Amino acid sequence: MEIFRILVLNPGSTSTKIAVFDNEKSIFLKNIKHSNEELAPFKTIADQYEFRKEVILNELIRADINIERIDGVVGRGGLVKPIESGVYEVNEALKRDLRKGVLGEHASNLGGLIADDIAKSLPHAKAFIADPVVVDELEDVARITGCPSMPRQSIFHALNQKAVGRLFAHTRGFIYEDLNLIVAHMGGGISIGAHKKGRVVDVNNAIDGYGPFSPERAGTLPTGALIRACFSGKFTFEEMKKIVNGKGGLVAHLGTNQAYEVEKRVKAGDKQAELVLSAMCYQIGKAIGGCATVLKGKVNGIILTGGIAHDKFVVNYIKEMVDWIAPVAVYPGEDEMNALMQNGLMALRKQVTCKIYE
Numbered sequence: 001m002e003i004f005r006i007l008v009l010n011p012g013s014t015s016t017k018i019a020v021f022d023n024e025k026s027i028f029l030k031n032i033k034h035s036n037e038e039l040a041p042f043k044t045i046a047d048q049y050e051f052r053k054e055v056i057l058n059e060l061i062r063a064d065i066n067i068e069r070i071d072g073v074v075g076r077g078g079l080v081k082p083i084e085s086g087v088y089e090v091n092e093a094l095k096r097d098l099r100k101g102v103l104g105e106h107a108s109n110l111g112g113l114i115a116d117d118i119a120k121s122l123p124h125a126k127a128f129i130a131d132p133v134v135v136d137e138l139e140d141v142a143r144i145t146g147c148p149s150m151p152r153q154s155i156f157h158a159l160n161q162k163a164v165g166r167l168f169a170h171t172r173g174f175i176y177e178d179l180n181l182i183v184a185h186m187g188g189g190i191s192i193g194a195h196k197k198g199r200v201v202d203v204n205n206a207i208d209g210y211g212p213f214s215p216e217r218a219g220t221l222p223t224g225a226l227i228r229a230c231f232s233g234k235f236t237f238e239e240m241k242k243i244v245n246g247k248g249g250l251v252a253h254l255g256t257n258q259a260y261e262v263e264k265r266v267k268a269g270d271k272q273a274e275l276v277l278s279a280m281c282y283q284i285g286k287a288i289g290g291c292a293t294v295l296k297g298k299v300n301g302i303i304l305t306g307g308i309a310h311d312k313f314v315v316n317y318i319k320e321m322v323d324w325i326a327p328v329a330v331y332p333g334e335d336e337m338n339a340l341m342q343n344g345l346m347a348l349r350k351q352v353t354c355k356i357y358e
């Protein structure tokens with residue numbers, strides 16, 4: 001059997017995850033965490049390009065990985081135009097929109113760009129992205145807001161939400177496309193999706209829209225207060241953007257984007273940390289309840305996933321709020337690296353046709 005070597009790159013807001021697989025076999029995995037101090041010198045996500053690329057190449061050198069043998073580099077895709085779920089070979093149109101960040105700034109914009117750069121430096125590697133954060137399967141009714149020029153947008157952890165949805169179904173002998181699930185991904189950003197028979201028909205915009213606050217995002221804010229802050233003359237446009245995304249949520253309240261640090265403080269008896277962490281959990285529980293109404297109460301399972309699903313305080317708080325809706329399954333961390341590898345492998349084996357980004 002032909003062995004394909006695949007490099008997987010997953011730049012998140014608080015981490016860079018790197019993996020190398022020979023077919024399905026993982027031969028290297030590294031999760032490099034970035035504190036907000038470390039990323040603070042970079043004004044924009046695009047400015048982090050060289051830093052993240054160097055982190056990746058250094059780790060590969062340190063692990064003595066023969067990169068010349070790589071056949072495919074799969075990067076987590078970013079805020080390009082809304083697209084269908086699937087695997088896309090990186091092309092010029094995709095790179096242009098990743099650079100621009102047509103729907104905004106997020107570390108995942110760098111995934112496809114660095115993947116392409118590394119692939120181009122190798123003898124025979126191709127670059128791909130799969131299930132980027134802009135996968136859009138919203139029902140029309142879920143798009144409409146009270147302001148026609150500001151529709152709701154589907155920007156979420158599509159890759160991991162779908163991967164754990166499939167895993168949940170598979171391990172119980174079902175097919176993902178036959179189930180109704182609610183998936184809460186809790187990472188640097190938080191997204192809560194209503195999966196109706198394999199399509200994410202409603203989800204919050206986890207980057208700079210609405211939904212629960214997260215380690216570094218403000219989530220839904222009182223609109224009037226937000227407008228007044230924008231026009232107060234106290235903040236620049238760039239500063240307001242940071243208040244919403246980057247310096248919001250746990251960072252704003254507690255000065256850290258690391259939920260495990262907050263958990264430690266809670267354990268040590270810090271009441272303010274406990275209140276703020278509880279509020280984040282409370283908002284997640286409420287959003288799960290909202291998705292249950294979208295699915296008209298027919299929910300086969302609720303899945304808690306992402307780095308913060310390691311946190312017992314968070315998991316117990318949310319379970320207590322929602323376990324009357326459906327059984328709760330916990331998948332701490334994510335299955336993104338595996339999901340990216342699977343997509344890359346299927347593309348290299350020509351088991352799927354790569355979609356073309358236009």
Ligand SMILES: Nc1ncnc2c1ncn2[C@@H]1O[C@H](COP(=O)(O)OP(=O)(O)O)[C@@H](O)[C@H]1O
Pocket residue numbers: 012013014015186187188189215257258259260261263306307308309310311333334
């Ligand atoms: N063992 C753990 N216990 C509690 N929180 C954790 C743990 N591991 C990671 N986290 C938290 O999860 C968050 C990052 O989740 P992750 O899914 O890796 O995010 P991202 O991909 O957005 O960088 C951070 O706030 C981190 O502190």
Ligand SMILES: CCCC(=O)OP(=O)(O)O
Pocket residue numbers: 011012013014106108133155156157158187188189190191205206207
């Ligand atoms: C909107 C999905 C992207 C996101 O928020 O990812 P992180 O949690 O890695 O920041």
